[in-house]
Amino acid sequence: MEETGPLIPLDDVVALFDMAVDGSLDGGRAAELLGDERAAGRLRRLAVELRRWRRRERELAALFSSARELAELRDPDELLDRLVRRAHELMNTDVTYLSEFQEASGELLVRSTTGTVTPAIRRLRVPAGMGLASEVVRTRVPQWTASYEDAVELSHESGIDQAVRAEGLVSLLGVPMLADEEVLGVLFAANRSAHAFTPDEVALLSAFADHASVVLQTARLLRRARRSTEAAEGAYAELSRHAAAVERAGAVHQDLTAAVLAGGGAEEVAATLARALGRAVTILDRDLEVVAGGEAPTGLSEAVGAAVDASRRSGHCVLLPEGEVAAVAAAVAGGTLLGCLLVGPGGLPIGEVEQRTIERAAQITALLTLSQDAVADAEERVRGELLSDVLADSPARRRDAARRARARHVRLDDLRIGVVAVVAAEQRRPALRAAQGAALPHGLAGEHEGVLTVLLPGDDPEAAARHVHRRLGAAVKGGVLAVAAPVAEDPGLLAERCELARACARLLPALGTVDGAVTTDAYLPYTVLFGPDRRALERFIGRTLGPVLRWDRERNADLLATLRAYVEANGSPTRAARDLGVHTNTMLQRLERITALLGSGWRDPEPFFRLSVAVRLHALGDAARHG
Template structure:
């Protein structure tokens, strides 16, 4: 972290103020290092009403920023607002508020204005920082008071010990933050401070970290309805609550809950100091979970961007470098998989999440993106694709799903070709109006050859030569003679199979076939005619798919 320079002319001889700065260093450090993970922003500095200006922006001169920014802050008032900083396209002063009221400003800067979502995250971070700094000031005052009381009254020794304990709790969690020890560090610190087993859970009750003896295996998980009721009660009471032999504090940086910190205390012996440690740990947990969530969202967006560029065609060296930065080996053999379908609830996001879970379950691939009403997966494994389709339907809980699998690609430049092949395999299913299934481009047979013809006009001429009269009749009468002929040929000339596929009566089918013979003038029983008509109807379906 950049060095902190005290504002010239600010309060300098106050023991409480100096202690406040020292105690608040962990909160400022966490805030300053978390800002870049929320977007293209950086911290210019922090202004404390009782501690002056602290420059943070790399390369900035504290005195220069102080002289230009501090007067602007005075003019803004307690609600904060935009400020001007040389060399920065956008700068904003966010108010630091705590239990004691207005505590200063958190000044952030960027080359251009962040999105509304990123600004919301910055406001949430500033709110938590203000609370932490307010607590730091309180602790500093309590420490100074404790020093006075220690020498004057033996009766207050217990209060002094409590204050020392509070400071010890703060200092221990400050080390967790500065050392970036994560969820395990938070659980370990709270266990060391209280002596009780500690669990860190996500919002849904899944164990994320444990410290202490007797970790249950498997870890118990409350029913969803009970869990939601407990979370609502914890938010409503605003302090640790007892639930099933445990003392719980929710990590809630905004209105929603992101995690739960649980102290295992079946005998209900935890006192005020343990509750304070639990609450303080929950505040640190809130900020850590929000930081992790922001990092995960950023990585997901970077993965989506990389997939989009690979499918559209991009510079190979650049794609490899970006994939390596994400820890992904793009130079392995891949297949592009295009999945189309829907859940019973008609929710595309639900379908996307179902595909993601199925891909993770069968280790199909972790690079995927929603595109044009489908989900595209870059798969580095070949699996039984029908099994993968069945897994998607299981995750959906019903609905529909069909899959097109592109040919293999060994280089980044081959992804667009594999994507086109997977899309064609999917469109051939649509054109054929058959049952949903998983089809690989390499299994399309004659459709693969027709799809690779460079001049579609050649396919059009073949279709017109053999099916032109029927197509003209269908267009004029709004009939389906070409489709009927295609099903009849694909069913090997079987009346029963064709009637079933078309959902028509045998007599209707016989009438249509008779009309086909009359209009086309062709003998459907002639082997050569049969072959050419089947090739022409498949070419017709290929054209439909290519135009779709």
């Protein structure tokens, strides 16, 4: 029979067990109190097992709490902080921290810490391929070291090493946070002394890492879902805006079409587009003059001019930085600029649909301009043919012209003044349009025998010449020469008067006159003398006055004025001196100079007549040029 030791009261046994569990009872003391070494050993083994189960119970409770919090995930950052704190408490390490992996750069950024005493770890950024963390990411399995400083197998980096030394860390354990083989980050437990991490510690930290992975993965999915939702909402809003813009554009197109079909013009186009865009709209013609809408900016800027040219070449609307003009669209037909639309600031944003709407309005403006040009061209042809019939030699043509003129509210018997106009060849078309306007409402205008001709009622040729000159001068670039013939008391003399005006218009350029309003009366003797041959007139003036003109030109003098005064004084030196306001001796000295230039016989009757004509022709040229 086995010998047993003395019996111990139950309460004493329980007290001894509690002491063994909490570690306050050593082996020798237990054997002494129990009186049996084997019983004391069994008591110690039982206490160790019980402590292990109690620890497992706390770990499971912590994991269950984390699982419940995962199910109620609200704030990922707060939940990660809780997980790190629980892991810190159960692992019983000095420092615990979590680093999130940045897939784009391969770096790991510390996101949550517990137990740190310096900011070094909290600000730690681990470059790709460096340190224990990168090794965990590469292998996707837990990695640890009992002494980080001595771990030569790791890739050390100065920033990481400085942070580890600043915190005083020695041993580190890192476990990966995974989601379907994707590394989300690394959870670390670290001590400030050497420590060999046990399999149970690795397993416990891995369990918390799994929970942290769920948090990070859920947070990423939530962010993606939020971005997707925002993108979907943005797309829906954009679609709604686009649909509204398309609907507006359709309404604008209908309004523009209705306005044009109702006989509207540029004003209706500008008003309709302005209402649709909530912006000021100005329409310019081919000469960039305002024809509809608001006022154009004072002097189009270089940027606006460049935008007009770019729109003409591309056929599309061109946007400008917000200023006096926000958008430009050229009205073009076959590459020819017929005008443009200027859209002001404010109102609706100018998106793609609005740009197409502006371009459509520009196209309608171009069509309107072409239509108006076609009507104007037809009217020009009709009125031009009518004018040619009025000036024709055939009585039958004139009678038919009278009938057609009455249909246009023009009475041929009232047309008494003919005005011919001379402009540069490239300005003929706008000049013809302007002449048609100058002839309205009771006159006629057109080209007759290659010369722009205007027939007007009235009895004042000078006023008629000034009227035509003013209207054409406002419409064309360059000089305009308007020559009015004398009043034709008999309608049958109108063609003859117009021929006289044409002859005078051919003569004037030889006198240097290309711009001005004159009548034929002042030039009548000379048109008879020289006719249409301008070269003959130039040669005549050059031969007669050439030496005097050269003297004045070379010496910046005005000897010609002395000669002109002498001619107008009918060869009287005294009268000429008085007219010029000089002494008679001075006048005689100047006449001697003229004699030296022209020869001693210049005051004989025939040479003096020629000289008088040349001087008066030159004076007429000066008057026309400066009048």
